[in-house]
Amino acid sequence: MRMDTFRSCPKIKSLTKNWSNVGFVYTGTSTHRDGHVTCVKCFQTVKEWKTKRVPYIEHYMINKECSFVQTYKPVVDGxxxxxxxxxxxxxxxxxxxxxxxxxxxxxxxxxxxxxxxxxxxxxxxxxxxxxxxxxxxxxxxxxxxxxxxxxxxxxxxxxxxxxxxxxxxxxxxxxxxxxxxxxx
Missing domain, CATH: 1.10.1170.10 (Inhibitor Of Apoptosis Protein (2mihbC-IAP-1); Chain A)
Incomplete structure (x- = not known):
């Protein structure tokens, strides 16, 4: 479902999958052609998301308490x-x-x-x-x-x-x- 929201944005398949995996949907709300991505749990938004290196870390930076971030903590720690x-x-x-x-x-x-x-x-x-x-x-x-x-x-x-x-x-x-x- 989250991945479907990225269909309307310029595709970078591996990047959009990584953002979707850590809870984000593509909102498309921006005057900038790339739009924004927003987490479905904590509702935090990342602008210029295509320039970011690692979606999980970007999510952590804006809300380390988000359930998506904490769900993957053992994966990253391990x-x-x-x-x-x-x-x-x-x-x-x-x-x-x-x-x-x-x-x-x-x-x-x-x-x-x-x-x-x-x-x-x-x-x-x-x-x-x-x-x-x-x-x-x-x-x-x-x-x-x-x-x-x-x-x-x-x-x-x-x-x-x-x-x-x-x-x-x-x-x-x-x-x-x-x-x-x-x-x-």
Whole structure:
């Protein structure tokens, strides 16, 4: 149903499918030829949607509490990263090393199990904060519904590690949709 709304816009099939998967419909309401997309749950609108890199992250940026964003949080948190060696801190290019930096302890008020999500988002734990092994970005606090990959993107959109991970977010969500995850 949501995908049908994109029929009247200039087609970029993979892009429109990615927006539809994370809850958006094409509204066509704009003087700009590309129109807008609006979430069917939280009713937030994204303008210039065709220029955005990853629809899930754009949705997160405007309303991280939306049920669509939270439904896919486990998918994004569970996305296994590739090892990346063009790095700032050469002790942590491997996921296992980043996970071990937490020492098995829950840190920074992260919900149980989110240490692995932090490591998958490129972070290791040091001096009461999360630090990206690649770009050096530091995050000092995290809240319950935070998706750490998205928080990383908010403060360091040009991180080379994220450049590899971000295209995989839409692929993981698409795979989840194809395998039967129901809308929130």
């Amino acid at each position: 996305l296994l990263p590739v090892d990346y060696y063009g790095i700032q801190n050469n002790r942590y290019p491997r996921l296992a090393n980043r996970v071990s930096s937490f020492g098995g302890n829950e840190c920074m008020n992260l919900p149980p199990g989110d240490n692995r999500a932090a490591a998958r988002a490129g972070f290791f734990y040091e001096e009461s904060s999360l630090q990206c092994f690649c770009c050096g970005t530091v995050i000092k606090e995290s809240k319950k519904n935070d998706v750490l990959l998205c928080e990383h993107y908010k403060v360091s959109p040009e991180c080379p590690f994220l450049g590899i991970q971000l295209p995989r977010v839409s692929q993981a969500i698409e795979s989840t949709v194809v395998n039967g995850l129901k809308d929130p």
